[in-house]
Amino acid sequence: MKMIASLAIASILSSGAFAVEFPPPVDRAVEFSEVQQILRDNCIKCHGEEKVKSDLKLNNKEDAMKGGTDGPCIIPGNSAGSLLIALCVSETDDFEVMPNKGDLLTPEQIGVLRTWIDKGAEWPEGVVIPEPEPEFPIQAHVENLPEDWVVEATGQKGPLAKWELNTTDLKGPDGEPSIVLSEINDETSSTYNLLWTPKRQFENGSISVLVKALSGEDDQGGGVMWRVKDKDNYYVARYNPLEKNFRYYVVIEGRRKQIISVDVEADAKAWNELRIEQEGNNFTGYLNGVKLLEATDDRMPGAGGVGYWTKADASTAFCRSKIEPK
Numbered sequence: 001m002k003m004i005a006s007l008a009i010a011s012i013l014s015s016g017a018f019a020v021e022f023p024p025p026v027d028r029a030v031e032f033s034e035v036q037q038i039l040r041d042n043c044i045k046c047h048g049e050e051k052v053k054s055d056l057k058l059n060n061k062e063d064a065m066k067g068g069t070d071g072p073c074i075i076p077g078n079s080a081g082s083l084l085i086a087l088c089v090s091e092t093d094d095f096e097v098m099p100n101k102g103d104l105l106t107p108e109q110i111g112v113l114r115t116w117i118d119k120g121a122e123w124p125e126g127v128v129i130p131e132p133e134p135e136f137p138i139q140a141h142v143e144n145l146p147e148d149w150v151v152e153a154t155g156q157k158g159p160l161a162k163w164e165l166n167t168t169d170l171k172g173p174d175g176e177p178s179i180v181l182s183e184i185n186d187e188t189s190s191t192y193n194l195l196w197t198p199k200r201q202f203e204n205g206s207i208s209v210l211v212k213a214l215s216g217e218d219d220q221g222g223g224v225m226w227r228v229k230d231k232d233n234y235y236v237a238r239y240n241p242l243e244k245n246f247r248y249y250v251v252i253e254g255r256r257k258q259i260i261s262v263d264v265e266a267d268a269k270a271w272n273e274l275r276i277e278q279e280g281n282n283f284t285g286y287l288n289g290v291k292l293l294e295a296t297d298d299r300m301p302g303a304g305g306v307g308y309w310t311k312a313d314a315s316t317a318f319c320r321s322k323i324e325p326k
Contacts, residue, residue, distance in 0.1 A: 022089055039059075044129055079117035153186065180315075189313075191311070196306060202305070202306045203302060208274065213268050222314055227304035238309060241268035247262075248261075260295040283297065
């Protein structure tokens with residue numbers, strides 16, 4: 001988060017920098033346990049004991065009320081003037097909307113925090129919010145894949161998906177084996193399932209792959225990732241036969257930002273060829289040999305890994321991958 005240390009919270013909010021309407025406080029009593037859960041799930045990873053961004057700790061009463069680099073972020077009795085609420089709603093050139101990874105707070109959650117602050121922001125003495133424990137193992141379920149391939153997820157809230165090399169019942173058009181996301185274990189609709197390798201570095205050139213949508217109610221199809229720095233930072237181009245569109249995104253700190261989209265329809269049950277060409281900051285995307293996307297983006301420079309990408313419950317097969325770096 002970009003912070004301006006000399007800028008007081010009152011001047012930030014009164015200046016209209018956050019020119020959005022806040023969700024209203026909830027019209028009911030709020031227990032601190034509810035507030036604690038919201039802070040633990042969304043804030044403590046970056047504002048706890050282990051990691052302290054902007055010198056702001058939100059895991060204990062004294063530090064939370066003291067605030068961080070930009071002064072107080074919780075003003076008891078004044079949720080509309082509290083930076084904590086503003087940062088959960090909007091962003092400016094100097095402030096990113098929080099949390100900057102994963103899902104944003106819902107209007108209900110923001111309303112809970114507003115009611116708690118407006119009622120005095122009472123925090124029981126001695127209560128320290130613990131760091132959230134990882135709910136699921138990092139160890140991935142991979143069958144028959146090379147060791148340098150990594151199974152991960154962006155926005156993971158459930159167990160990782162199962163990917164496997166299929167050489168029997170789901171072959172490519174010429175009988176070649178396919179790589180299949182065969183089992184969805186995370187039912188969260190905002191999770192991005194990743195299979196990628198950091199060993200194959202790519203910056204400029206072309207990548208092509210055949211993609212076949214197998215199933216999915218929330219999402220279908222998938223695409224390729226490139227210039228992958230880690231599970232939260234990469235480019236992705238994907239085709240979704242359910243939505244009937246072809247899109248190009250950049251994912252930064254776990255948040256997906258659409259760059260360009262085009263409506264297109266192809267045979268959802270067939271193998272469809274997806275190809276991207278990257279030269280510097282220029283991108284071109286093809287579906288079944290037809291150029292559909294052209295864009296320029298500077299947000300993910302330099303070389304990175306390559307891989308496959310699906311969203312939510314999309315079960316997808318990939319084959320005939322071809323990487324031609326320049």
